[in-house]
Amino acid sequence: MSATAPADHGSGHPHGVDEGKRDFLKLVTGAAAAIGVGAIAWPLIDSMNPSADVLALSSVEVDLTPIPAGQGITVAWRGKPVFVRHRTEKEIKEAEDVKLSALIEPQADADRVKPGHAQWIVVIGICTHLGCIPLGNKPTDPRGDWGGWFCPCHGSQYDTSGRVRHGPAPLNLYLPPYAFESDTKIKIG
Amino acid sequence: MAGLNKSDFKNPVVNWIDTRLPLFTLMNKEYAVFPTPRNFNYLWNFGALASVALVLMIVTGIFLAMNYTPDGSMAFDSVERIMRDVNYGWLLRYAHANGASMFFLVVYVHIFRGLYYGSYKTPRELLWMLGVVILLLMMATAFMGYVLPWGQMSFWGATVITNLFSAFPVVGNAIVTWLWGGFAVGDPTLHRFFSLHYLLPFVIFAVVFLHVIALHITGSNNPLGIDVKSPQDTLPFHPYYTIKDSVGLCVFFLVWSFFIFFEPNFFANPDNYIPANPLQTPSEIVPEWYLLPFYAILRSVPNKLGGVLMMFGSILVLFVIPWLDTSPVRSAKFRPIWRALFWVLVASTIALGFVGAHRPEGWWVVLGRVATTYYFLHFLVLMPIVGKLERPLPLPESISRPVISRGGGPLPGGAPAKPMEKP
Amino acid sequence: MRAATTLALLGTLLAAAPALAQEEGKLPHVNWSFSGPFGTYDRAAAQRGFQIYKEVCSNCHSLKEAYYRDLEGIGLSAAQVKAIAASVTVPTIGDDGQPAERPALPSDHFKSPFPNEKAARAALNGALPPDLSVITLAREGGADYVYGVLTGYGEPPAGMKMGEGMNYNKMFPGHQIAMPQPLQPDQVTYADGTKATLDQEAHDVVTFLEYVANPHMEERKRIGVKVILFLAMLTGITYAVKRKVWSDVH
Structure with a gap:
């Protein structure tokens, strides 16, 4: 049977009988379709997260024997620089003696090194301000007023424990997860 | 303040935008209230399906490209890395690889639907020709995409297809060397194919846009092939065809x-x-299945240049069929002879597909030549002749009253103007 | 009339096609744990298969797309994988800048038996053993075909002339294969006590290779079942809405 032509376009509510049922059905269908679109979107988004081969390369071992006291090296871990510094007795004492109230982000030195290995400070070498790499690992670099690291971008300064002492950086240098495999070897990650 | 759009939308934000940039009015006009023949069958889904396939191919392709390396020494491994290491990489690649087949599948149905119901005929000639342009672009895109995984079939498919151009006299070899960027398919070829494979889908998108504009100027054809005569013949696109699609x-x-x-x-x-x-x-x-019929035509001709010309000709002929078809009636539904011939064309095309998948030996060669001959005969000879000689069945008076008046007297002219009301 | 004839012709053609395609050696039909929409990898078989790859195949065949860490997917523990990787040394650059060797890590690709194609050909009489990373995808017939080659060795039929150094194999195209029969009964001793018949060994190593070629197969099918069920449901309710919407037209 041919019927009325909805020339007045669709908004028409013909015959009212099953309106409620139709609307509920439409709601369910619309919701299911939205779930479907989300299910399509997620694999696309997740494909941009680190892939299995990137995640698998998450640990690196560092031999500490060649690093003389007072100097440090930079190693790459997950594409980021990690500073490994061999601190002198004087530097350790300075770091331990600081009053916590004088710090921008108060943290004891003992919480930033591994017990029994206070001569080794291991930090992620990325300024917590805007991501530049601070200077100070090489003996010829400026190390700032607190003898640690100095960020050339905006002048942030860190002490020998990697704690921020002068802004604009808001936080101490991050500590990577690491463990001593032996007295002369650490595994980062 | 000439030119400001008078927007009917109630929402103030929508109204504000729509007054200045009438996107909402446009969408409403072209996709919501757009009057569409009321008698579409499910074959009219396939245009919408093809658009969705195109969008999904572009989207999955963009994410695949983030992990793909177009370098001869790394391409194969980078695809394997996508399959193994990238999160859901296997899903993206399988969706994209099978998507090519799905895209061609729906486009072929879309094309044969157009052939059956005479959708290429006036006034939709340009609409049809834009469609053929899309088909050509799709083939180029699919071919270059198939090269990217840099497997054996990628490499040798690229070699064989680019070598087709060497058939052209004088300049042939220079063209092939230029296409390759070297003296064989290699790194430079892979790089440029990747670049073009990324570009062409957006060109396709633009041509699809023109295709849709042209469609909305002429309005859709329909299974009866007769023109829309009154509002009774149409339904608003939304919700009727949005839900059907x-x-x-x-x-x-x-x-x-x-x-x-x-x-x-x-x-x-x-x-x-x-x-x-x-x-x-x-x-x-062996090329992918969707190119097999054309590959079969290529191999059915014993002459190299002849084969290449016939293969290109088999698509180019589609450009001129609006003028080859002399019948005043669009839909094959009312053309008994032409309807039978349509199915012969379908059978020939499928046969060509099988021929393309087999070595050109024995009776495969014979079948390939018979089917190739019929393909061209169909369009170049039968189409104009049958159109002239065939006596079509009587057409219904309108879409909303698909009753065929059986010989008895003239059609009641203005009768259907008054809509029948439901009780 | 004409259409009917052509269609009949086409029908005959379709029926004839598979017969023509199958002339080289008949594919054996093995009941694989991984076939079917709910198939999974038989972990024990895959682990035995890895043992065969390690003790037999890996002398000539690389597996270079796979990583040692992939072995966790056939049920080995992280510690076991680490030990397996550590038993292999891979080339590296030492701290002095000279080529050196280090134990492999789970994150390393499987070490290839030869450093490059030329070395392989030089060692193997000019033949190049194919990489096995995707071997079951790269051969017509897949897992069945690989199983068929491994179990298809025998004496050449009388009158068949074999090339020098070639071996008869009823499954291999052309029936002459450069690889000598790789698996013999009791070639390996299985730790789990499974009897190492030729069929068992071939079955196990093919299971392992199928896993290496498709490490995400189980996840793929698991998601697939959900997707199909969801879409079937969505198709149903969409069709119901369509019927409702169109009810005032028909």
């Missing part, structure tokens, strides 16, 4: 998903899982 879309996704998740290598050639080796040709070079 959605049903088709769900079924389309079901088919596509089946291949992605359960038969992901159904359309794949095992040789393409062997890294490209420029020193060894696979025992048989």
Whole structure:
């Protein structure tokens, strides 16, 4: 049977009988379709997260024997620089003696090194301000007023424990997860 | 303040935008209230399905490109890395690889639907021709995409297809060297194919846009092939055809998903899982199924240049069929002879597909030549002649009253203008 | 009339096609744990298969797309994988800048038996053993075919002339294969006490290779079942809405 032509376009509510049922059905269908679109979107988004081969390369071992006291090296871990510094007795004492109230982000030195290995400070070498790499690992670099690291971008300064002492950086240098495999070897990650 | 759009939208934000940039009015006019013939069958889903396939191919392709390396020494490994290491990389690649087949599948149905119902005939000639342009662009895109995994079939397919151009006299070899960027298919070829494979889908998108504009100027054809005469013949696109297209879309996704998740290598050639080796040709070079009929035409002609020209001709002929078809009636529904011939064309095309998949030996050659001959005969000879000689069946008076008046007297002219009301 | 004839012709053609395609050696039909929409990898078989790859195949065949960490997917523990990787040394650059060797890590690709193609050909009489990373995808017939080659060795039929150094194999195209029969009964001793018949060994190593070629197969099918069920449901309710919407037209 041919019927009325909805020339007045669709908004028409013909015959009212099953309106409620139709609307509920439409709601369910619309919701299911939205779930479907989300299910399509997620694999696309997740494909941009680190892939299995990137995640698998998450640990690196560092031999500490060649690093003389007072100097440090930079190693790459997950594409980021990690500073490994061999601190002198004087530097350790300075770091331990600081009053916590004088710090921008108060943290004891003992919480930033591994017990029994206070001569080794291991930090992620990325300024917590805007991501530049601070200077100070090489003996010829400026190390700032607190003898640690100095960020050339905006002048942030860190002490020998990697704690921020002068802004604009808001936080101490991050500590990577690491463990001593032996007295002369650490595994980062 | 000439030119400000008078917007009917109630929402103040929508209204504010729509007054200045009438996107909402446009969308409403072209997709919501757009008057569409009321008698579409499900074959009219396939244009919408093709658009969705195009968008999904572009989207999955963009994410695949983030992990793909177009370098001869790394391409194969980078695809394997996508399959193994990238989160859901296997899903993206299988969706994209099978998507090519799905895209061609719906486009071929779309084209044969147009052929059957005479959708290429006046006033839709340009609409049809834009469609043929899209088909050509799709073939180029698909071919270059198939090269990217840099397997044996990628490499040798690229070699064979680019060598087609060497058939042209004088300039042929120079063209081939230029296409390759070297003296064989190699790194430079792979790089440029990747660049173009990324570009062409956006060109396709632009042509699809023109295709849709042209469609909305002439309005859609319909299974009866007669013109819309009154508002009674149409329905607003939304909700009637948005929901009908959605049903088709769900079924389309079901088919596509089946291949992605359960038969992901159904359309794949095992040789393409062997890294490209420029020193060894696979025992048989077979293109993807959607190019097989054209490949069969190429091989059916014993002359190299002749084969190439016939192959290109088999698509180019589609450009001129609006003028080859002399029948005043669009839909094959009312053309008994032409309807039978349509099915012969379908059978010939499918036969060509099988011929293309087999070595050109024995009776495959014969079948290929017969089917190729029929293909061209169909368009170049039968189409104009049958159109003139055939006596079509009587046409219904309108879409809303698909009653065929049986010989008895003239059609009641203005009768259907008064809509029948439901009780 | 004409259409009917052509269609009949086409029908005959379709029926004839598979017969023509199957002339080289008949594919054996093995009941694989991984076939079918709910198939999974038989972990024990895959682990035995890895043992065969390690003790037999890996002398000539690389597996270079796979990583040692992939072995966790066939049920080995992280510690076991680490030990397996550490038993292999891979080339590296030492701290002095000279080529050196280090134990492999789970994150390393499987070490290839030869450093490059030329070395392989030089060692193997000019033949190049194919990489096995995707071997079951790269051969017509897949797992069945690989199983068929491994179990298809025998004496050449009388009158068949074999090339020098070639071996008869009823499954291999052309029936002459450069690889000598790789698996013999009791070639390996299985730790789990499974009897190492030729069929068992071939079955196990093919299971392992199928896993290496499709490490995400189980996840793919698991998601696939959900997707199909969801879409079937969505198709149903969309069709119901369509019927409702169109009810005032028909």
